Amino acid sequence: MFLRKIATVVALTTLASSAWAGCGASDGRVSIVGNEFPAIQTVGAGAMECAGGGVTVEKNLTADHQKINVPGMQGNPAEFTTAIVANSSIVALMNNDVIRPLDDLVAKHGQGLQKSQLITVDGNIMGVAFMANAQHLVFRADILDQLGIAPPTTYEEMLVAAANIRASGMMDHPVGGAYAAGWNLAEEFVNMYIGHGGEFFKPGSAEISVNNQHGEDALHMMRALSDYMNPDYLTHDSNATSAEWKAGNVALMNMWGSRVGPLKSDEVDPSVANNTDIAGPMTVGGGSTPASTLWWDGFTVSKNISDADAEATFMAMMHAIRPEMLNDETSPLAVWLIDGYQPTDAAKGVFAAAAMGTTPYPMLPYAGLMHSAAGKELVDFMQGKETASQALADLEAAYTTAAKEKGYL
Amino acid sequence: MKHKTFFWFFLPTALAMLLFIALPLTSVVSQSFHAPHEEVLLVSEICDPFGCATESTIDHQATEQLKKDKPLGQWVGFEIYADRNHLAFKEVAEFWQTRSSFTGFISSLNNLQFYRAMGFTLTYVIVVTPLVILFGLIIALAVNSLHRHLKGLMVFFSLLPMIVTPLVGSLILFWMIDARGIVGSGLQEIFSDPNLSLKASTGLTWVTLIVYGVWHSAPFAFIVFYAGLQTVPKETLESAMIDGASRFQQVIHVVVPHLSPLVAFVALIQLMDNFRVFEPIVGFSASAHATSLSWIIWNDIGQEIRLFSSAATTSVLTIIGVVILLLPVLIRTWREFNPEK
Numbered sequence: 209m210f211l212r213k214i215a216t217v218v219a220l221t222t223l224a225s226s227a228w229a230g231c232g233a234s235d236g237r238v239s240i241v242g243n244e245f246p247a248i249q250t251v252g253a254g255a256m257e258c259a260g261g262g263v264t265v266e267k268n269l270t271a272d273h274q275k276i277n278v279p280g281m282q283g284n285p286a287e288f289t290t291a292i293v294a295n296s297s298i299v300a301l302m303n304n305d306v307i308r309p310l311d312d313l314v315a316k317h318g319q320g321l322q323k324s325q326l327i328t329v330d331g332n333i334m335g336v337a338f339m340a341n342a343q344h345l346v347f348r349a350d351i352l353d354q355l356g357i358a359p360p361t362t363y364e365e366m367l368v369a370a371a372n373i374r375a376s377g378m379m380d381h382p383v384g385g386a387y388a389a390g391w392n393l394a395e396e397f398v399n400m401y402i403g404h405g406g407e408f409f410k411p412g413s414a415e416i417s418v419n420n421q422h423g424e425d426a427l428h429m430m431r432a433l434s435d436y437m438n439p440d441y442l443t444h445d446s447n448a449t450s451a452e453w454k455a456g457n458v459a460l461m462n463m464w465g466s467r468v469g470p471l472k473s474d475e476v477d478p479s480v481a482n483n484t485d486i487a488g489p490m491t492v493g494g495g496s497t498p499a500s501t502l503w504w505d506g507f508t509v510s511k512n513i514s515d516a517d518a519e520a521t522f523m524a525m526m527h528a529i530r531p532e533m534l535n536d537e538t539s540p541l542a543v544w545l546i547d548g549y550q551p552t553d554a555a556k557g558v559f560a561a562a563a564m565g566t567t568p569y570p571m572l573p574y575a576g577l578m579h580s581a582a583g584k585e586l587v588d589f590m591q592g593k594e595t596a597s598q599a600l601a602d603l604e605a606a607y608t609t610a611a612k613e614k615g616y617l
Numbered sequence: 618m619k620h621k622t623f624f625w626f627f628l629p630t631a632l633a634m635l636l637f638i639a640l641p642l643t644s645v646v647s648q649s650f651h652a653p654h655e656e657v658l659l660v661s662e663i664c665d666p667f668g669c670a671t672e673s674t675i676d677h678q679a680t681e682q683l684k685k686d687k688p689l690g691q692w693v694g695f696e697i698y699a700d701r702n703h704l705a706f707k708e709v710a711e712f713w714q715t716r717s718s719f720t721g722f723i724s725s726l727n728n729l730q731f732y733r734a735m736g737f738t739l740t741y742v743i744v745v746t747p748l749v750i751l752f753g754l755i756i757a758l759a760v761n762s763l764h765r766h767l768k769g770l771m772v773f774f775s776l777l778p779m780i781v782t783p784l785v786g787s788l789i790l791f792w793m794i795d796a797r798g799i800v801g802s803g804l805q806e807i808f809s810d811p812n813l814s815l816k817a818s819t820g821l822t823w824v825t826l827i828v829y830g831v832w833h834s835a836p837f838a839f840i841v842f843y844a845g846l847q848t849v850p851k852e853t854l855e856s857a858m859i860d861g862a863s864r865f866q867q868v869i870h871v872v873v874p875h876l877s878p879l880v881a882f883v884a885l886i887q888l889m890d891n892f893r894v895f896e897p898i899v900g901f902s903a904s905a906h907a908t909s910l911s912w913i914i915w916n917d918i919g920q921e922i923r924l925f926s927s928a929a930t931t932s933v934l935t936i937i938g939v940v941i942l943l944l945p946v947l948i949r950t951w952r953e954f955n956p957e958k
Contacts, residue, residue: 272919275919295665296921300922302674302675303675325666326664327664327665328662329662329674330661330662331662340666340667388902389902389904390904391920412660412673414673439812439814439817440814441817442816442817442902442906443901443902502667504665504666545666568667568670571663571672572672574673574922576920576921579920579921580920584908587904588728590905602728605701606701606730609700609701609702610927613652613653613697613924614653614656614924615652615654616658
């Protein structure tokens with residue numbers, strides 16, 4: 209069975225590669241770097257179909273993409289001709305001036321694109337988005353039903369639900385969360401801080417301001433949630449949290465829309481998979497803005513490559529996100545921004561996030577510095593080693609030092 | 618050897634050292650004294666699938682000429698060394714002046730990433746190095762006393778922890794000590810505490826990392842000592858036996874003094890290696906509880922926005938730290954080879 213699957217895949221790949229050779233380009237080099245989750249894998253595989261003729265296609269999809277994309281695009285010619293990025297990571301590429309405006313290529317080959325897919329900076333097209341993403345509630349319908357609890361719409365309700373589940377004896381640690389020290393923990397802080405109505409920077413400047421009541425409330429809520437998490441939560445990233453979910457150890461979590469598909473796959477115990485349901489993101493502290501952020505994923509094209517390579521790259525990526533790529537298998541993987549996409553059940557969380565007016569992740573040149581400072585300075589508070597205001601003061605000081613070094617302040 | 622012969626003999630090595638050691642060092646040191654130019658920020662209208670907003674972006678044209686003329690960035694001297702993310706002179710002085718007690722001062726130092734990292738790094742070096750030497754010696758003596766048919770096999774098995782790539786080794790242990798892993802749940806069973814987690818407490822994380830460090834490095838000490846044991850003079854041992862020395866006395870008075878230059882060698886290498894502890898911190902996802910200087914360097918250049926000057930500064934501080942640690946051993950070795958007349 210397994211062998212036959214492999215054989216089919218190999219056969220299909222070979223077929224496909226001959227069927228689409230070049231995707232309209234006669235020659236050129238395409239080299240993709242990007243994150244690694246099912247939707248991006250699909251896009252990467254779509255671009256690979258264009259290999260053939262004079263066109264070569266390579267892909268390097270890894271969770272460490274943001275460590276390698278800038279260095280891989282700074283050389284001339286650049287190693288990567290395209291980077292698949294999100295609204296946070298395109299900033300690093302723009303900061304380093306390694307991506308080119310796409311206006312000419314969009315005019316020539318981008319007929320199928322919708323205007324909303326184009327990422328523009330002062331009118332110049334710098335990227336093409338193909339999917340949207342957000343973190344939202346994932347819950348175990350069977351467990352909530354059994355206890356007569358409605359899916360929580362606020363984090364306060366989530367705490368009550370968690371207490372009930374624990375009291376019922378069904379689970380010791382009913383809440384899941386990607387709270388691993390570093391990027392993930394910082395992301396949860398960003399969500400929670402926005403949910404409390406906080407602003408990260410003083411308007412129009414790179415000066416940070418998070419050491420305030422909103423920041424303290426956000427941290428206290430994260431601490432309260434962590435009491436219901438696996439004690440190892442500071443080491444759990446999205447992958448580990450998903451594994452906990454699949455093992456049936458968790459009943460409530462705030463998780464990426466693009467990660468829900470695998471939780472419901474055939475490989476997961478049916479009692480978990482069939483009862484995994486999703487809802488919109490939660491609000492917190494009586495606020496109306498969800499404690500979540502909206503994200504898009506899209507592709508960019510390197511500046512330091514020949515025009516022929518840029519054109520081939522653009523055409524291959526356009527092939528990967530053409531409307532015909534949508535089918536029963538690929539549609540549930542993400543909220544595609546591609547023309548003709550019919551929302552599936554798996555998309556309702558992200559759609560709810562958009563409808564509720566969730567804030568997009570800030571596209572500021574220095575937002576990444578704040579994010580990495582938060583990832584290392586907030587752990588002391590989570591472990592109960594210092595007060596919330598001390599942790600926030602440390603975060604501000606660490607950010608300010610880094611921002612000064614980088615020339616933003 | 619004639620000077621000329623020596624020169625030609627040494628030339629390839631010298632060139633390689635220049636290329637792979639001296640040049641990178643120079644580059645790191647000069648980077649640590651420079652910071653990127655000040656960025657000129659523009660207000661731009663950015664549109665994405667969620668709508669348009671005015672946000673700050675970087676004006677590349679404004680600093681293009683400046684960046685071309687001074688690609689290293691602006692000279693800042695020791696500014697980065699003194700800033701809060703490194704030696705933090707200002708903050709330390711402030712903590713000292715406002716201290717309520719010495720322990721209070723130490724715990725406020727813990728808010729500064731450099732000192733937090735040094736706290737773990739030094740503990741790791743001080744505990745792991747002697748333990749590695751001790752266990753290496755014990756294993757070497759044990760294997761050496763085996764029947765010769767068994768020796769080869771045991772040498773191979775004893776070396777395994779060192780053969781495993783550090784990152785892979787620590788990942789394997791990481792999953793074993795997970796609250797749901799075999800060791801983790803075993804410990805919960807033994808102490809009948811369902812909330813016991815090696816990864817959740819700082820103390821236990823340190824113990825885990827130290828145990829891993831000893832497990833990983835003891836084979837190195839073992840193989841060095843094992844080689845040394847083959848050269849222990851039989852005559853001395855035999856005369857000690859005739860004098861009625863017990864096995865323990867033979868080890869203490871004959872074997873250990875014979876191996877002492879090797880102990881110095883292993884200590885030298887281990888001090889250096891342990892000061893640069895890195896892979897287990899990543900493998901055990903332990904950065905919430907334990908960081909090291911190497912981890913800080915990796916973290917500075919592994920984020921979306923990379924801090925090269927900061928990483929270079931920490932690298933130079935690491936080198937200085939290694940030199941300080943090795944000084945006693947180096948001085949000792951120097952004296953041994955240059956006995957006073």
